[in-house]
C-alpha cells in the first residue's frame with residue numbers, strides 16, 4: 663500500500679467507513695476541495711487503486727481563548743494561533759483490524775512535524791472528532807480537548823518530539839498519475 667495525493671484513478675465510490683458522512687465526503691466533495699485549495703487529501707491506496715483509507719489536511723487557526731490556560735501561558739499574547747487541521751480521517755471497513763487508522767494518523771503527524779519544522783509554522787494539530795469513539799481514538803495519541811468547541815489538539819512540539827524519538831518520516835508522495 664502507498665500514500666498518494668487523491669487522483670482520478672482512485673476507486674472513491676467503493677470506499678465505505680463506519681460514518682456515511684466521511685464516506686460521502688470522499689465520494690462527492692474531496693476532489694472539489696482539493697481543486698479549490700480548501701484541503702489536501704492523502705489516500706492510502708491498496709491494489710488496483712482501492713482506497714484503504716484517507717485523511718485531509720488544511721491550514722487553520724484557533725482563537726487564543728480556546729486553548730487551556732496552561733498552554734496559552736507558554737505562547738506570545740496573540741488573538742489566534744496557526745494550526746494544521748486534520749479535518750477528516752477514515753479507513754474502509756474491509757481494512758479493519760490491520761492498523762490502518764494508526765498508520766494514517768502517524769503518517770499525517772509525521773508529515774505535519776516535517777512541514778512545521780522546515781516550511782510553515784503551526785503551533786498544533788487540530789482534529790474534529792466525529793463522535794465519542796473518534797474522540798477516544800485521538801485521545802489515545804495524546805490529543806486533548808480545546809475549550810468552547812468539540813475540537814481536540816496536540817502541540818506540534820509534542821508531535822515533533824515523538825517523530826524524532828521514533829524516527830518517523832511521512833511516506834514520500836507520489837505525484838498523481840492524472841490531473842484531478
Ligand SMILES: CC(C)(COP(=O)(O)OP(=O)(O)OC[C@H]1O[C@@H](n2cnc3c(N)ncnc32)[C@H](O)[C@@H]1OP(=O)(O)O)[C@@H](O)C(=O)NCCC(=O)NCCS
Pocket residue numbers: 679680681684750751752753754757758759760761762763764765790791792793795796798799802
Ligand atoms: C477511527 C478509525 C480511523 C480507526 O481506524 P482503525 O483502522 O480501526 O484503527 P487501528 O486498528 O489502527 O487502531 C489504532 C488504535 O486506536 C484504537 N481505536 C480504533 N478505533 C477506535 C475507536 N473507534 N475508539 C477508540 N479507540 C479506537 C485501537 O484500539 C488502536 O489502539 P491500540 O494501538 O492501543 O490497540 C476507523 O474506525 C474509522 O475509519 N472510523 C470511521 C471514521 C472515523 O470515526 N474517523 C475518526 C476521525 S473523525
